[in-house]
Amino acid sequence: AQTVTQSQPEMSVQEAETVTLSCTYDTSENNYYLFWYKQPPSRQMILVIRQEAYKQQNATENRFSVNFQKAAKSFSLKISDSQLGDTAMYFCAFMKWGWDTNAGKSTFGDGTTLTVKP
């Protein structure tokens, strides 16, 4: 079974600064995806960024980038130039790739509540 751990329940950052959210995971699988999702207060959860485990290059998406360390099973999210709209709960998630019965199930961490202060 997979586990995902987010060790920072809450974080805050000043507007325009950079913040890094941590995530570690445990799995025996070799082919999988890792994700960061964002859930703003009382709003819909949306995907922030995705990483395929077979890719060595870290994924980036505008101000969001990840540091994927497969051997260490670490997957941190860096938010640059933080904006007030980045205030949300951020979830790290794992999903096995493939067609078998274990695919299609995402395992989420407990989330990190990020507050961006003006």
Next chain:
Amino acid sequence: KAGVTQTPRYLIKTRGQQVTLSCSPISGHRSVSWYQQTPGQGLQFLFEYFSETQRNKGNFPGRFSGRQFSNSRSEMNVSTLELGDSALYLCASSPPTSGGNTGELFFGEGSRLTVL
């Protein structure tokens, strides 16, 4: 393209009753999964359906069930409601690839269930 639609958005039930929640995925998405979100337990996987077949199930009692129709719409049912079933139930759909799915989940706004 319309997003994932969940109905109803809010509902209040009493213990012992049953509830059915509905989810319409994004057009073309064949994978639909359900999650329970609570402050204490976080996001817990309930089940996932792909082409009308339940492919995976989480660790929930048999009171929780679901199904998927030929048009990929999905329903989940909770029977004999308990106070602890109060939660936000999230539905998510995922687009297909040759590997079965892309992994990316597109979430609905959720159905907030309160059990009194």
